[in-house]
Amino acid sequence: ETGVTQSPTHLIKTRGQQVTLRCSSQSGHNTVSWYQQALGQGPQFIFQYYREEENGRGNFPPRFSGLQFPNYSSELNVNALELDDSALYLCASSLRTSPPYEQYFGPGTRLTVT
Amino acid sequence: AQSVTQPDIHITVSEGASLELRCNYSYGATPYLFWYVQSPGQGLQLLLKYFSGDTLVQGIKGFEAEFKRSQSSFNLRKPSVHWSDAAEYFCAVFSGGYNKLIFGAGTRLAVHP
Numbered sequence: 414e415t416g417v418t419q420s421p422t423h424l425i426k427t428r429g430q431q432v433t434l435r436c437s438s439q440s441g442h443n444t445v446s447w448y449q450q451a452l453g454q455g456p457q458f459i460f461q462y463y464r465e466e467e468n469g470r471g472n473f474p475p476r477f478s479g480l481q482f483p484n485y486s487s488e489l490n491v492n493a494l495e496l497d498d499s500a501l502y503l504c505a506s507s508l509r510t511s512p513p514y515e516q517y518f519g520p521g522t523r524l525t526v527t
Numbered sequence: 528a529q530s531v532t533q534p535d536i537h538i539t540v541s542e543g544a545s546l547e548l549r550c551n552y553s554y555g556a557t558p559y560l561f562w563y564v565q566s567p568g569q570g571l572q573l574l575l576k577y578f579s580g581d582t583l584v585q586g587i588k589g590f591e592a593e594f595k596r597s598q599s600s601f602n603l604r605k606p607s608v609h610w611s612d613a614a615e616y617f618c619a620v621f622s623g624g625y626n627k628l629i630f631g632a633g634t635r636l637a638v639h640p
Contacts, residue, residue: 417570446627455531455617455630456571469626503570505628514626518563518571 415440417506417519425525426494434489434522436504444468444509445487446516447479450501462487463509491524499526529554529622533631540608541639548603548634550618559621560601561628562592566614574616577601588612613638 418437426432438445444463448456458471462481476492485506491498501523505516532551540546552558559578563571575586582594592603601618615635619628 419570444626448628453632455619455632456628458627458629461626471627505571509626514621515573515576516628517573520568520570 419504419519419522423523430494431492434502436487438485438506439517442506442508443485444507446505447489448503494526496526529629531618531631533634535634537635539637542610543607546605546608548616550601551599552620554620561619562603563617564614610638
């Protein structure tokens with residue numbers, strides 16, 4: 414059984430640029446959630462994708478967007494990068510049957526915005 | 528509002544000593560509660576979870592946690608800490624309205640030899 418994988422591991426971008434982060438869900442899981450973890454803080458929910466549609470969103474602006482593909486993998490896109498977007502971005506996959514959808518996390522992508 | 532509070536930012540214990548990490552939650556309905564551990568540069572690993580039933584739950588790596596509804600707490604314990612337990616620990620509650628986990632700010636555990 415393959416766990417959750419994320420790419421790239423690290424990324425450095427300049428303010429104003431755009432970035433795409435990728436996540437492959439655990440085998441058999443149909444739901445992907447994205448979290449942002451700033452330094453010294455707990456993860457904050459960005460949004461969740463189920464059946465290729467956004468299904469729940471946290472307090473993040475529209476420049477944070479995503480996609481889910483038929484194979485349940487997912488992308489997180491961030492436009493117009495700001496310095497405060499520097500963080501560890503975590504992807505979590507789960508099998509949406511009934512709550513509370515136990516979530517399995519990937520290793521994360523460390524984004525640095527300069 | 529739903530929230531999770533971990534009162535201790537840093538905790539240092541000696542190897543072999545017992546450990547208790549505190550977690551308090553605010554949630555209107557029956558909570559689904561989790562503890563995760565994060566080693567430096569790593570993602571989150573699930574230690575244990577409480578959904579219902581027995582309020583004392585066992586997890587991996589010798590950890591256990593006790594759900595106390597009257598105190599809105601879900602404290603993590605381990606009877607004897609190993610140096611490899613040094614990491615950051617996060618308590619989380621599942622928010623059914625948005626299908627998301629709400630995390631506390633974390634407790635960083637240091638283990639002295």
